[in-house]
Amino acid sequence: MKDLARLRTSIKEPVELILNQQIQMEMVSSSKYLAMAGWCDRNGFDYSAGFFYKQSEEERGHAMKIFHYLCDQGATALSPEVPSVPQEFDTLRSVFEGALEQEIAVTDSINRIIAVCRRESDFATEELMKWYVKEQMEEEYIARRCIDLFDQIPADQIFELDKQLSKVTYDGNVFE
Template structure:
């Protein structure tokens, strides 16, 4: 029976490759968010620090979701190398701009995975990726709304802005019918 279980992964090779790349991307995102949280902490932006600590943990959970999926399907998931990330930022705004850039990159990567799944007729993995597609809609929304707040607060109210940033939530779900 063990030989039968080892014989064939239900995940196609091309899909396994892009999922392992996504695991690495999620872990790099986690590291970047941890660096952002540390910068915010060092500069007195307590609310933003908390937000980015949570983001860091969330990205790690995303990586683990993919890692477990691969191993559960008989594929091989690799523990990724995570390169060093920058620890310094020019301003609180630049931290949030970096977050949006990171989320856009993740969205592009998720979309590529869905395309590979379709090309390879890997419907199970495509179904898993639907969750990630929805997650990215929320992540990009929050990052964009955060950046919009920077234009609504005078420079001398940066700590009020920090608190306001922590209160952004995603209320909509464009994937629901509304019923």
């Protein structure tokens, strides 16, 4: 019976396992961004709050994309446990530094998934993960650029940086 169940999916166990771990990581990212948004809201950084609320929803979408992929392939997608995340930050800059650290960790995880896919000859999942590679390039770029702006704006104008976040776009070439 167990062998018959495995025939429903072409996804090998190591790939299924690491994809479920990625679902959890994406949901943790969503939770962290929600906490960042809340901190920004409480501290008067309205545009940054909006930016992080949007990021939280985007990360949840990333998790759901993998969740649906596993289900569609006949594999088992697990609803992840999400541990509590920090709710307080020292400064707006520390919020963005935390965001960059999280994005770098997600990028490293995506790269590990691709390595497992290659080892297991799972070309379909590797193809799916190419979308995530491109997405991570964008996510890291935006976080790095925001941190760079802290060095260019005087401390008494930090609310101007917050306001500029309402205009953040990235088209693959230009950060505005």
